[in-house]
Amino acid sequence: NGNGNIVATRADGNAIENYGNQVRCYDCRGLGHLSRNCIVKPRRRGATYLQTQLLIAQKEEVRIQLQHEEFDLMVDANDLDEVEEFNANSILMANLQQASTLGTQSNMALVVDSYAPMLSKRFDHELDDKPTQ
Known part of the structure; x- marks a missing residue:
C-alpha cells in the first residue's frame, strides 16, 4: 500500500x-x-531403491540385536561381580564363625585377658573426661 x-x-x-x-x-x-x-x-519406487531400503532395515535390525546382546552380557557381568562379592563375604563370615567356635574357653579367656588392660585404661580415661555433677 x-x-x-x-x-x-x-x-x-x-x-x-x-x-x-x-x-x-x-x-x-x-x-x-x-x-x-x-x-x-x-x-513409484524402483526395485533397487526397495532393495536398498530392505538392506538398511536388516542392518539396523542386526545392530539393535547386537546392542541387546551386549547389554545382556553387561548385565551378566554385573551379576557375576555381585555373586563373587556375596561368595567372598560368605566365606569371610564362615571363617570368622568357625574361628570363634573353635576357640576354647581358655583360649578366649586368654584373648580377653590380653585386652583387659587396654580396655580398662580406655574406660578409666573416658571416666576422667566426664564432668562430675
Whole structure:
C-alpha cells in the first residue's frame, strides 16, 4: 500500500511465494506449492531403491540385536561381580564363625585377658573426661 508497509496477501490456489521466490515441491519437484499440497501422484519406487531400503532395515535390525546382546552380557557381568562379592563375604563370615567356635574357653579367656588392660585404661580415661555433677 502507499505508506510503505508490507501487506501480506494470500496467494490464489496452491501458489505460494516466499519473499518473491516460488517454493518447490519435494515430491514432484514442481514450483509454486509444497509437498503437503501436492496433487501429483507419488512416484513409484524402483526395485533397487526397495532393495536398498530392505538392506538398511536388516542392518539396523542386526545392530539393535547386537546392542541387546551386549547389554545382556553387561548385565551378566554385573551379576557375576555381585555373586563373587556375596561368595567372598560368605566365606569371610564362615571363617570368622568357625574361628570363634573353635576357640576354647581358655583360649578366649586368654584373648580377653590380653585386652583387659587396654580396655580398662580406655574406660578409666573416658571416666576422667566426664564432668562430675
